[in-house]
Amino acid sequence: MTAIWGPYHGPESSAVLRIAELAEAGGVGVETIRYYQRRGLLATPARGERGAIRRYGADDVHRLRFIRQAQGAGFTLSEIAELLALDAGHDRARARELARGRIAAIDAQIAALTSARDALSRLAAECAEGGAGPCPILAAFDDG
Structure with missing residues (x-):
């Protein structure tokens, strides 16, 4: 079974978005992305060669949108983290x-x-x- 937020296997699934583009796609600010990363809700991609800019893909967009929709339903960030973990285990x-x-x-x-x-x-x-x-x-x- 596919996870709620991905994985996405289309041509856009490669990491092509910068953090500002991810934030825009998810309807949040860059600092919100960083906050979600600190909370463990979103992964922080590794930098490319020689400290290149971090890149995000469609899976990150889907996960970010899941987080925002769950917040809209009233779930706390802790509950969202649990939901994300539960989806992986299908509980x-x-x-x-x-x-x-x-x-x-x-x-x-x-x-x-x-x-x-x-x-x-x-x-x-x-x-x-x-x-x-x-x-x-x-x-x-x-x-x-």
């Missing part, structure tokens, strides 16, 4: 467990945001009614 049960954990966290965030929206809606309605005293919205956020 579907653990990957499913991680996904279910993210779903539970997202559900909790939705519940908290729904509660906050409901409270703010009530305050806005009270504010619209007018009446004496301070604005209920301002009063709700005043510690004093």
Whole structure:
């Protein structure tokens, strides 16, 4: 089975991209690439002869895009590292467990945001009614 982020065996799979081009292809900055390398999420290619510029290939682009998409789904970088390792071992049960954990966290965030929206809606309605005293919205956020 092919890994999620590669390998890519087309004509573009040879290492032809500089770090800035990889960053652009992945929609991130160069420093993000370097950060992912320090975290072990992306490999740091060896320099060519006489310290030539490092080159990246399509596999690196695919892996970078996987990382960004997983972040978009709410996974932490630690969880993404585990997902990348799991893919190599095809551990579907653990990957499913991680996904279910993210779903539970997202559900909790939705519940908290729904509660906050409901409270703010009530305050806005009270504010619209007018009446004496301070604005209920301002009063709700005043510690004093």
